[in-house]
Amino acid sequence: xxxxxxxxxxxxxxxxxxxxxxxxxxxxxxxxxxxxxxxxxxxxxxxxxxxxxxxxxxxxxxxxxxxxxxxxxxxxxxxxxxxxxxxxxxxxxxxxxxxxxxxxxx
Amino acid sequence: xxxxxxxxxxxxxxxxxxxxxxxxxxxxxxxxxxxxxxxxxxxxxxxxxxxxxxxxxxxxxxxxxxxxxxxxxxxxxxxxxxxxxxxxxxxxxxxxxxxxxxxxxxxxxxxxxxxxxxxxxxxxxxxxxxxxxxxxxxxxxxxxxxxxxxxxxxxxxxxxxxxxxxxxxxxxxxxxxxxxxxxxxxxxxxxxxxxxxxxxxxxxxxxxxxxxxxxxxxxxxxxxxxxxxxxxxxxxxxxxxxxxxxxxxxxxxxxxxxxxxxxxxxxxxxxxxxxxxxxxxxxxxxxxxxxxxxxxxxxxxxxxxxxxxxxxxxxxxxxxxxxxxxxxxxxxxxxxxxxxxxxxxxxxxxxxxxxxxxxxxxxxxxxxxxxxxxxxxxxxxxxxxxxxxxxxxxxxxxxxxxxxxxxxxxxxxxxxxxxxxxxx
Numbered sequence: 001x002x003x004x005x006x007x008x009x010x011x012x013x014x015x016x017x018x019x020x021x022x023x024x025x026x027x028x029x030x031x032x033x034x035x036x037x038x039x040x041x042x043x044x045x046x047x048x049x050x051x052x053x054x055x056x057x058x059x060x061x062x063x064x065x066x067x068x069x070x071x072x073x074x075x076x077x078x079x080x081x082x083x084x085x086x087x088x089x090x091x092x093x094x095x096x097x098x099x100x101x102x103x104x105x106x
Numbered sequence: 107x108x109x110x111x112x113x114x115x116x117x118x119x120x121x122x123x124x125x126x127x128x129x130x131x132x133x134x135x136x137x138x139x140x141x142x143x144x145x146x147x148x149x150x151x152x153x154x155x156x157x158x159x160x161x162x163x164x165x166x167x168x169x170x171x172x173x174x175x176x177x178x179x180x181x182x183x184x185x186x187x188x189x190x191x192x193x194x195x196x197x198x199x200x201x202x203x204x205x206x207x208x209x210x211x212x213x214x215x216x217x218x219x220x221x222x223x224x225x226x227x228x229x230x231x232x233x234x235x236x237x238x239x240x241x242x243x244x245x246x247x248x249x250x251x252x253x254x255x256x257x258x259x260x261x262x263x264x265x266x267x268x269x270x271x272x273x274x275x276x277x278x279x280x281x282x283x284x285x286x287x288x289x290x291x292x293x294x295x296x297x298x299x300x301x302x303x304x305x306x307x308x309x310x311x312x313x314x315x316x317x318x319x320x321x322x323x324x325x326x327x328x329x330x331x332x333x334x335x336x337x338x339x340x341x342x343x344x345x346x347x348x349x350x351x352x353x354x355x356x357x358x359x360x361x362x363x364x365x366x367x368x369x370x371x372x373x374x375x376x377x378x379x380x381x382x383x384x385x386x387x388x389x390x391x392x393x394x395x396x397x398x399x400x401x402x403x404x405x406x407x408x409x410x411x412x413x414x415x416x417x418x419x420x421x422x423x424x425x426x427x428x429x430x431x432x433x434x435x436x437x438x439x440x441x442x443x444x445x446x447x448x449x450x451x452x453x454x455x456x457x458x459x460x461x462x463x464x465x466x467x468x469x470x471x472x473x474x475x476x477x478x479x480x481x482x483x484x485x486x487x488x489x490x491x492x493x494x495x496x497x498x499x500x501x502x503x504x505x506x507x508x509x510x511x512x513x514x515x516x517x518x519x520x521x522x523x524x525x526x527x528x529x530x
Contacts, residue, residue, distance in 0.1 A: 039468045045187045045475035048468075067187070070477050073223050076234040104235030106484060 025049040025086035035101040042086040047074040048105040049085035054098040122146035151446035160430035177446040179453030187476040192421035211361035228348035258530030269378035282340035295371040298364040373415040376520035380413030386506040411470035417445040444471040
């Protein structure tokens with residue numbers, strides 16, 4: 001099992017434990033973490049699982065795909081560390097990952 | 107109420123089921139607007155999802171002709187997310203106009219990247235969820251006012267007094283459009299989606315264009331006012347000052363206005379009516395909702411799935427490709443039937459049941475997926491949420507006292523009339 005932490009817009013942290021290979025989106029929706037909708041079920045098609053990756057982890061989460069870049073055009077406040085959680089698969093290297101949630105999902 | 111109507115409607119449904127089951131597959135044409143007037147298109151989709159999920163369909167209407175019907179959830183998802191293969195540039199409805207015909211409007215929903223992305227971004231922020239907080243109190247106050255003024259103990263048209271009134275008010279607010287003229291927005295919305303070829307009662311093409319030109323004149327006046335003032339937060343001001351939109355020509359300005367008016371008007375309007383009808387037809391769900399008003403949060407996406415106010419979006423293949431085992435040729439047009447995908451049991455459990463506390467209510471196709479996903483989705487949800495909160499607070503009963511009248515269109519799935527009565 002791996003641990004990941006979601007920090008909501010008000011600063012509250014939720015840490016959840018999930019099996020290796022889970023996507024970051026499923027880690028949130030399977031554990032009812034508020035603030036991640038995942039309307040498309042993980043197809044990189046709705047941009048409602050937008051997160052900001054904590055700078056300490058930015059080197060380890062991999063790069064955005066072209067499709068993800070396109071979909072990030074839809075989010076409200078895109079930043080350099082914006083990612084769609086459905087496009088990050090949790091591996092041992094990401095055990096302890098910390099991400100921040102935007103004010104709301106568009 | 108007219109006691110004949112439900113019997114008539116039940117027999118139309120039974121006859122349609124038998125007729126569709128008996129038709130040769132190649133004759134199934136879900137773009138036939140009559141199927142939407144009678145609300146019988148579901149039988150066609152049921153059969154297509156089972157027997158021929160990517161279906162080569164033929165319409166007798168010139169301009170629609172031959173098109174592919176994509177009916178399963180996953181295939182729709184694939185087309186909607188592959189904008190490099192399936193283009194929006196030829197328009198979002200099945201009707202083709204001769205090249206150069208002025209009836210073909212330019213709007214960003216009917217553009218591919220990069221132009222689409224630039225224009226969309228200009229208006230994205232006005233309907234961004236954080237910005238919606240600033241609208242909430244206003245929407246609630248207006249909703250309350252409209253509901254409090256409804257007649258008691260007398261039959262009235264819910265579409266006119268509630269659905270049109272509320273959505274038009276909202277649109278006038280977004281545009282900072284003169285409130286006293288707000289019904290013009292409804293009129294232009296209806297005119298812009300009207301089509302003489304599919305609806306004999308629709309205005310002639312010249313009349314339609316003349317009316318749309320009046321719309322353009324009206325909005326050009328607002329545009330000129332706004333461009334000569336500092337930027338504000340209404341949509342016209344944002345378009346007039348936005349770097350990607352300030353140099354739009356008249357056809358493009360008109361197209362984008364139509365997009366925003368129809369997108370912000372028809373869709374929410376018909377979900378407001380469809381939701382009331384759905385709860386009337388499922389009294390046990392209404393009882394659940396009354397017992398636990400917090401279910402409004404899952405009610406709203408379920409209404410939007412159930413109604414699917416835009417039944418499809420059209421795409422055009424940019425290359426030869428394969429979909430669901432069928433050869434799609436470059437230039438072929440496809441209808442992604444969201445209405446059908448939203449009833450696909452391989453993606454949505456018990457899709458033919460209206461369930462106010464559904465497990466994953468937000469996983470539906472009504473907003474589309476991919477880069478053209480509805481920009482105003484959160485605003486629509488907010489309007490519906492406030493409407494239902496205020497209804498539940500006020501009325502113990504809203505009786506639907508007759509059959510709805512449905513719009514003659516296979517694109518806008520909507521209502522022109524729903525007779526209701528609120529006991530006083």
